[in-house]
Amino acid sequence: MSFAARVRKLAGEYPEPASAVMPALRLAQEEHGGWLPPDALREVADALGVTPAYCMSIASFYDQYNLEPKGRTQVEVCTNVSCALSGAQGVLEAFERELGVEAGSTSEDGAFTLGTVECLGGCGWATVVAIDNRHRLRVQPDDVPAIVEELRNG
Amino acid sequence: MAERPEVVFAGTDGGALTAIEDYEAAGGFSALRKARAMAPDDVIAELEASGLRGRGGAFFPTGRKWAFLPKPDQLDEPHYLVVNADESEPGTFKDREIMLRVPFRFLEGCLIAAHAIQSTHVFVYIRGEYDHEFVVLRDSLEAMREADLLDDVTVVLHRGAGAYICGEETALIESLEGHRGQPRTKPPFPAIAGLYGAPTAVNNVESIATVTAVLTLGGAEYAKLGVENSTGTRVFSLSGDVVSPGNYELPHGISLRELIYDVGGGVPGGRELKAIIPGGSSTPILTAAEVDTKLDFDSLVAAGSGIGSAGVIVIDDRCCMVQLGIRVSQFYEHESCGKCTPCRVGTRWLTQLLEKIEDGRASQADLDLLLSVCDRILGKCLCPLGDSDAIVVSSYVAKFRDEFQAHIDLGGCPFGGESSLEGILAPSALHSHRHRGAEATPA
Numbered sequence: 037m038s039f040a041a042r043v044r045k046l047a048g049e050y051p052e053p054a055s056a057v058m059p060a061l062r063l064a065q066e067e068h069g070g071w072l073p074p075d076a077l078r079e080v081a082d083a084l085g086v087t088p089a090y091c092m093s094i095a096s097f098y099d100q101y102n103l104e105p106k107g108r109t110q111v112e113v114c115t116n117v118s119c120a121l122s123g124a125q126g127v128l129e130a131f132e133r134e135l136g137v138e139a140g141s142t143s144e145d146g147a148f149t150l151g152t153v154e155c156l157g158g159c160g161w162a163t164v165v166a167i168d169n170r171h172r173l174r175v176q177p178d179d180v181p182a183i184v185e186e187l188r189n190g
Numbered sequence: 191m192a193e194r195p196e197v198v199f200a201g202t203d204g205g206a207l208t209a210i211e212d213y214e215a216a217g218g219f220s221a222l223r224k225a226r227a228m229a230p231d232d233v234i235a236e237l238e239a240s241g242l243r244g245r246g247g248a249f250f251p252t253g254r255k256w257a258f259l260p261k262p263d264q265l266d267e268p269h270y271l272v273v274n275a276d277e278s279e280p281g282t283f284k285d286r287e288i289m290l291r292v293p294f295r296f297l298e299g300c301l302i303a304a305h306a307i308q309s310t311h312v313f314v315y316i317r318g319e320y321d322h323e324f325v326v327l328r329d330s331l332e333a334m335r336e337a338d339l340l341d342d343v344t345v346v347l348h349r350g351a352g353a354y355i356c357g358e359e360t361a362l363i364e365s366l367e368g369h370r371g372q373p374r375t376k377p378p379f380p381a382i383a384g385l386y387g388a389p390t391a392v393n394n395v396e397s398i399a400t401v402t403a404v405l406t407l408g409g410a411e412y413a414k415l416g417v418e419n420s421t422g423t424r425v426f427s428l429s430g431d432v433v434s435p436g437n438y439e440l441p442h443g444i445s446l447r448e449l450i451y452d453v454g455g456g457v458p459g460g461r462e463l464k465a466i467i468p469g470g471s472s473t474p475i476l477t478a479a480e481v482d483t484k485l486d487f488d489s490l491v492a493a494g495s496g497i498g499s500a501g502v503i504v505i506d507d508r509c510c511m512v513q514l515g516i517r518v519s520q521f522y523e524h525e526s527c528g529k530c531t532p533c534r535v536g537t538r539w540l541t542q543l544l545e546k547i548e549d550g551r552a553s554q555a556d557l558d559l560l561l562s563v564c565d566r567i568l569g570k571c572l573c574p575l576g577d578s579d580a581i582v583v584s585s586y587v588a589k590f591r592d593e594f595q596a597h598i599d600l601g602g603c604p605f606g607g608e609s610s611l612e613g614i615l616a617p618s619a620l621h622s623h624r625h626r627g628a629e630a631t632p633a
Contacts, residue, residue, distance in 0.1 A: 052386055100350075117281065117517055121610055152615050154280075157282065
């Protein structure tokens with residue numbers, strides 16, 4: 037099924053097709069390797085009968101849409117209050133060491149993007165680390181070398 | 191602790207009821223059959239009798255909310271049920287566990303609620319970061335479709351994309367319509383003009399899962415649990431400096447002491463309890479001396495705080511309260527939608543002033559200015575987001591004024607780099623590649 041046809045199918049779930057802009061952007065991001073280049077915004081716009089600028093206004097509002105390329109694996113450490121109290125900064129620094137990349141940036145080989153993220157809803161299982169949106173729970177600094185090795189071999 | 195009646199998690203025995211046969215064997219879908227045999231208004235009356243109030247944070251009576259919707263013969267438009275599964279309040283992780291452990295009880299509640307408000311369209315707005323929860327709900331919904339339980343009701347799972355503000359009901363509706371998630375002015379309230387301008391009920395996941403239990407038990411029986419004005423059980427999310435964090439379903443009216451010490455095992459490492467955030471990061475802080483406060487709506491209001499989303503964050507004596515203020519304020523600053531000025535600008539000012547205090551660059555006047563900025567935000571925003579920052583920051587100053595004062599008097603943090611929040615890197619600091627304190631400050 038073409039991208040446009042898949043977007044129209046998504047739009048069919050809603051009384052008004054404009055509601056499908058979020059799921060369509062999510063789909064476009066998956067198709068474009070984890071980010072939304074201008075072409076992706078244009079495809080979504082064409083499929084839904086809105087403008088690319090409108091799609092940009094939505095994509096720029098929500099944190100999960102990426103407007104620039106990311107590493108092949110995204111590592112996000114929650115540093116909100118409960119995780120912070122449980123040692124999230126130590127976990128973040130352990131990832132910086134093991135990945136050789138500073139928080140907020142992507143490794144030179146494009147393999148990893150490391151960042152911090154606001155509360156992921158796992159406060160009771162701190163520290164929560166989202167790796168490509170899959171949550172690792174109760175992560176301690178000492179766990180990080182094994183996690184990174186697993187990701188490098190993955 | 192006396193009793194621990196389970197309502198939301200009933201029948202799970204600590205595990206999950208994710209197979210439709212297991213859920214049916216545990217009495218599942220009998221509440222739906224019962225409700226569908228009743229007139230919609232009678233279902234609403236049952237909810238009113240239960241005393242159930244919203245579990246998302248606002249604690250509005252669920253039955254009354256539904257009663258506000260015009261009847262189809264009064265307004266010939268589709269009616270919508272929108273379920274808020276955009277759980278994002280820091281300290282809160284209960285809805286996620288409800289969706290994972292009792293997905294059918296939750297979806298059954300959606301169908302009961304749809305019947306009560308005479309709707310055939312249900313939208314579940316689920317947090318974009320909840321991948322696994324989305325899959326569990328999608329599969330559960332498919333199993334119910336195959337079992338012919340949906341009747342003529344369409345249930346759409348709509349995934350968010352990372353915006354705390356979409357937990358505010360009108361921002362959620364805007365987002366669902368395909369717009370930026372920015373709150374609307376109220377009135378009109380969603381019950382009159384909500385999704386696509388039509389009558390809409392917006393309810394939280396735990397509220398909806400509890401609806402199933404209310405129909406099972408009967409409103410009067412449910413109302414026997416808990417305390418006056420706060421009937422029933424609550425899934426408390428316990429986190430922070432506590433031995434056994436996690437979600438615990440307990441009756442309203444237990445004390446913070448019981449939750450933190452009897453259930454949660456107390457503060458680890460023999461450290462001292464310092465403070466408690468009782469209902470998610472948007473609720474004013476309590477001191478260790480207030481640990482006997484009961485966890486119900488009236489008791490927490492009397493203590494100057496709120497039950498909020500029942501996310502209890504325990505804080506021990508290693509934590510600097512100015513650093514806590516910075517971290518919490520950075521969150522609201524990051525999540526401000528930008529629509530109204532007091533919030534967009536005010537949250538940033540609060541962060542910057544707190545950083546100035548923490549770094550020892552503040553004068554006495556800056557502490558007054560901090561409270562003045564709080565005052566200029568409070569009650570002047572379109573939605574509660576900006577207010578939350580102002581309310582909690584001013585509560586930290588009110589409850590720990592000596593500690594704020596010490597930063598000014600000493601020209602720096604009295605914890606000397608040893609606070610449990612020292613150096614914590616927030617996403618808002620990441621965006622600009624600036625670490626705390628390295629930027630221009632107001633005044």
